[in-house]
Amino acid sequence: VTTAVASGRRQEILDAAEQLVETEGIDALTMRSLGAAVGMRAPSLYKHIHDKDEVLAALQQRALESMGHALAGAAGDLRAMGRAYRAWALAHPGLYELTARRPLARHRLSEGTEADAAAPLVAAVGGDEHRSRALWAAAHGLVDLELADRYPPGADIDAAWDALVDAFEAPPTRNR
Amino acid sequence: VTTAVASGRRQEILDAAEQLVETEGIDALTMRSLGAAVGMRAPSLYKHIHDKDEVLAALQQRALESMGHALAGAAGDLRAMGRAYRAWALAHPGLYELTARRPLARHRLSEGTEADAAAPLVAAVGGDEHRSRALWAAAHGLVDLELADRYPPGADIDAAWDALVDAFEAPPTRNR
DNA sequence: ACCTGAACACCGTTCAAGT
DNA sequence: ACCTGAACACCGTTCAAGT
Numbered sequence A, B: 001v002t003t004a005v006a007s008g009r010r011q012e013i014l015d016a017a018e019q020l021v022e023t024e025g026i027d028a029l030t031m032r033s034l035g036a037a038v039g040m041r042a043p044s045l046y047k048h049i050h051d052k053d054e055v056l057a058a059l060q061q062r063a064l065e066s067m068g069h070a071l072a073g074a075a076g077d078l079r080a081m082g083r084a085y086r087a088w089a090l091a092h093p094g095l096y097e098l099t100a101r102r103p104l105a106r107h108r109l110s111e112g113t114e115a116d117a118a119a120p121l122v123a124a125v126g127g128d129e130h131r132s133r134a135l136w137a138a139a140h141g142l143v144d145l146e147l148a149d150r151y152p153p154g155a156d157i158d159a160a161w162d163a164l165v166d167a168f169e170a171p172p173t174r175n176r
Numbered sequence C, D: 001a002c003c004t005g006a007a008c009a010c011c012g013t014t015c016a017a018g019t
Helices: A009-024 A032-036 A052-072 A078-091 A091-102 A113-124 A127-146 A157-169 B007-024 B031-038 B051-071 B078-091 B095-100 B113-124 B129-147 B155-170
Strands: none
Touching: A009 A032, A009 A052, A009 A091, A032 B155, A052 A078, A052 A091, A078 A091, A078 A113, A078 A127, A078 A157, A091 A127, A091 B095, A113 A127, A127 A157, A127 B129, A127 B155, A157 B129, A157 B155, B007 B031, B007 B051, B007 B095, B051 B078, B051 B095, B051 B113, B078 B095, B078 B129, B078 B155, B095 B113, B113 B129, B129 B155
């Protein structure tokens, strides 16, 4: 569990793992393929990393940071943030799946990584924690269904995003 | 690909598969465990079903129907439908994951299964296809994040659902 | 017609052994 | 200190063989 002093070899392994997920998809990341990518056999990997879960957690960390930057670049404009979120996910489907569809290894993430990624969204909906959570979940749901190919053929996904942003741009009513 | 005449043994296998997913989770459904549950070895299963994907597709079909009924029972009231959706998912986490987090084997589903499940939702948002799609995705996202344990500890998930319903109960504005 | 054991090509991981 | 091959307990699936 020691994060170690960035042993060089360890970084190589994580870089190779990220590239495997990006180019071949999440299922292509096996200990044997990862070993081959860095020029060793699978058992040798365990001298540099604890287990496969640690590799996955490291990729989650990287992906959260990358996505956080993409969102921050669109800060303030809800529609632009929606587009940025969707664009990042479609550009990095493997990493998105890793980050959004697996249990977060929260104890392995650096402090604040999660909050940093969410901050621009919270600001954009006026600081309402619950509204921002609902919007975040909705964005996740739209992307998730798209990546899982769950929309009926011919569905107008752009229009669904517009409908979402429209719903959340209206002033927060409490008509309960 | 012939659906066959409900050979009895085939139903037994699907029933056992459903129970395995419900009680032990999705990873506990292996061809070997499934064989054991119906009293045969894994290879013998292939005399009754084509492959594991066919079993999963059959469970998706059953789950979609069950969830559709749950939603129909709350038809008309958006807040009640949200509660029904969430309640169904939390009561059947294994089946929910199967149905909502895996690519739909659409070609294996009975005609109309998907549309039937979605119909009450479309009606509840006044027939707007895009709004209903956004709301459906949002509900999925909220449940998905909850099941994946992705909310920060202590998050008020009820309040997030309320925020979602509030946003979609406001009249559809087009302030673009 | 139905079920079997043996086998194949995979997994993640452990461990004794080599350098 | 680092890497190896062999092995273990798993996967889904195929297939020849038994009844």
